[in-house]
Amino acid sequence: MAQVNLRNVVKRYGALQVVHGVDLNIDDNEFVVLVGPSGCGKSTTLRMIAGLEAISGGEIVIGDRVVNDLPPRHRNISMVFQNYALYPHMSVRENLGFSLKIAKKTQAEIDQAVDEAAEILSLTEYMDRKPGALSGGQRQRVAMGRAIVRHPDVFLFDEPLSNLDAKLRTQMRTEIKKLHQKVNSTIVYVTHDQVEAMTLADRIVIMRDGHIEQVGTPLEVFENPANTFVATFIGSPPMNLLAGRVSKDRIVLENGLDVPVPGQFSDKTHEGQEVILGFRADNLMPVGHAMPMGGASAELDMAVTLSEPLGTETLLFTSIAGKEVQAKMLNPRPVAPGERLSFQLDLTRCHLFDAQSQNSLR
Amino acid sequence: MTRFRLPAWFVLLLPAIIVLAAVVLIPLLLSLYSSFTSYRLTRPDSLYNWIGTFNYEKAAKSAHFWAAFGRTLLLLTIALNLEMLLGLGLALLVNQVTYGQRALRTIMMFPMMFSPLLVGFQFKFIFNDNVGLVNNALQSLGLSNTAIPWLVDGQLAFFSILVAEMWSSTSVFAILILAGLFAVPRDPIEAAKVDGCTPWQSFRHITLPYIMPFIYIALAIRSLDVARAYDIVQIMTNGGPARRTELIWTMIGRTGYVDAKMGYANAMGYISIFLAIFFTIYFFRKLNAARAELGMGG
Secondary structure (H helix, E strand, O other), X not given: OOOEEEEEEEEEEOOEEEEEEEEEEEOOOOXXXXXXOOOOXXXXXXXXXHOOOOOOEEEEEEOOEEOOOOOHHHOOEEEEOOOOXXXXXXXXXXXXXXXXXXXXXXXXXXXXXXHHHHHHOOOHHHOOOOHHHOOHHHHHHHHHHHHHOOXXXXXXXXXXXXXXXXXXXXXXXXXXXXXXXXXXXXXXXXXXXXXXXXXXXXXXXXXXXXXXXEEEOHHHHHHOOXXXXXXXXXXXXXXXXXXXXXXXXXXXXXXXXXXXXXXXXXXOOOOOOEXXXXXXXXXXXXXXXXXXXXXXXXXXXXXXXXXXXXXXXXXXXXXXXXXXXXXXXXXXXXXXXXXXXXXXXXXXXXXXXXXOXXXXXX | OOOOOOOHHHHHHHHHHHHHHHHHHHHHHHHHHHOOEOOEOOEHXXXXXXXXXXXXXXXXXXXXHHHHHHHHHHHHHHHHHHHHHHHHHHHHHHHHOOOOHHHHHHHHOHHHHOOHHHHHHHHXXXXXXXXXXHHHHHHHOOOOOOOOOOOOOHHHHHHHHHXXXXXXXHHHHHHHHHHHHHOOOHHHHHHHHHOOOOHHHHHHHHHHHHHHHHHHHHHHHHHHHHHOOOHHHHHHOOOOOOOOOOOHHHHHHHHHHHOOOHXXXXXXXXXXXXXXXXXXXXXXXXXXXXXXXXXXXO
């Protein structure tokens, strides 16, 4: 078990820089998820921790060793790959035991570790099959088993669930979380799926274009996004964003409609400031179908353009100031397109971003 | 009155049957038949002189035949193994090259573009004891002051032929193994690195199983090639001196066309075909096993 520290880590391919000075401290036993759109540098960062990509600048420390120049085999890490990367010519048992065989462990030690891993991942009945004869979910479990037999300092997961169908993905997600509780270890997990990130992580690292945008617990990044990118990336449906200008303690939106500046931002804005108002669908609800709102709220009368019933709730598409926004309806009833409803906007849960820097004004 | 008509399927197959019969079946049957006669090219009527298995018995008892057979087997074993190792090394090196790899691959194929006859002439010159490059180089460097009889001494001549054979055909292995290396997925290799493998261990445990099918394909192709080796030897030594580099096919060729004993030559030909068939079956078995190992189906 060990902590992992990235200090100003840089990756360059020739003139192209893909990771720009990433700083990150991962605690012992922490489950950290790197999340971001494709090409944001999250996988490259993971591969640099693994030692599969050379580091162009900065320092990576695992435990108390600087590992910049150590090959993967000396880093005591294990990795689960997106395409499982099983050894096709070896049985499940041999796949699981391979790293121990390479490490010249005795057969008894290997058998014990392999059986233990097989037990944890319920692989015992498949031990003599080749990977070709396994389903996607089973292969994924073998890949994880191969990682845990070694009792590494750090587990690295590179989009391990993206090749599985939706149902299996949810199931494996739970298994990974259970696994973390069982084997108690430091995990760095890369995904582009914010739901995976939210459900698994102790802390989420949101990356874009080779920079870290925000680091925080799932609730922190959900409740207090540092900028509009995080606001729209985390949470489903994405946060609604409306451009406006501060005028006499009100935010005037593009078509003249205005809402009061939420109280928590009143001393952080100035007259004439260009801002972006952000709120989630959960904070815009039709009157009579909303959670009780404690603090200040604004009422808006709008026509519904589309409704998506989800069972326990219905997503309503409407528009404010010419921009499509999504609202949520609890205790749903059928809503016809074009129907006008009175919506309540919970101002205490609203976010305000500076239009220029896109950063939160909080 | 209805005319007799051949069935449609037979009419449709007839062109193929005629062509196959003319180019394969009849020559095959004729040669098989002639191996049981005392057929000599110079006396056509001897084709009807049935002598039973006399030619086969004669070949089976002939020390010359078995010497040539054994020598062919020896050449095949040594050449194939060395070519495989060199080809593997070459492929691994070229696979590491990132800039100019296409040009290198093309250059690597040059030896395959020359007729074996020309390769034979070239190496006959290179190993010539008077004006050859090798002796010239050895003497100029002061490593030797005698004219080494490369193509006259039995063992040296065998070695010289081996070198020529390898020069012209190592690239077959290199190209096929390189194709195999291109097909090796990156993920399992990286997984092996993370699992603690040294570069040699990743090669031994992961890369090699992936390229084994390609190696066996190359071995199967080349075993047929070497088993019928004729041209290079014919040019460089003509099986001589005094049969010291005689291979099966130089012997069969001489018996059939120089000595005109076509019946006997055909009998030896049929015996040696088994050598080729044996190696083909052997390497295809290995190939299928290697493919099954990778889960590619038997």
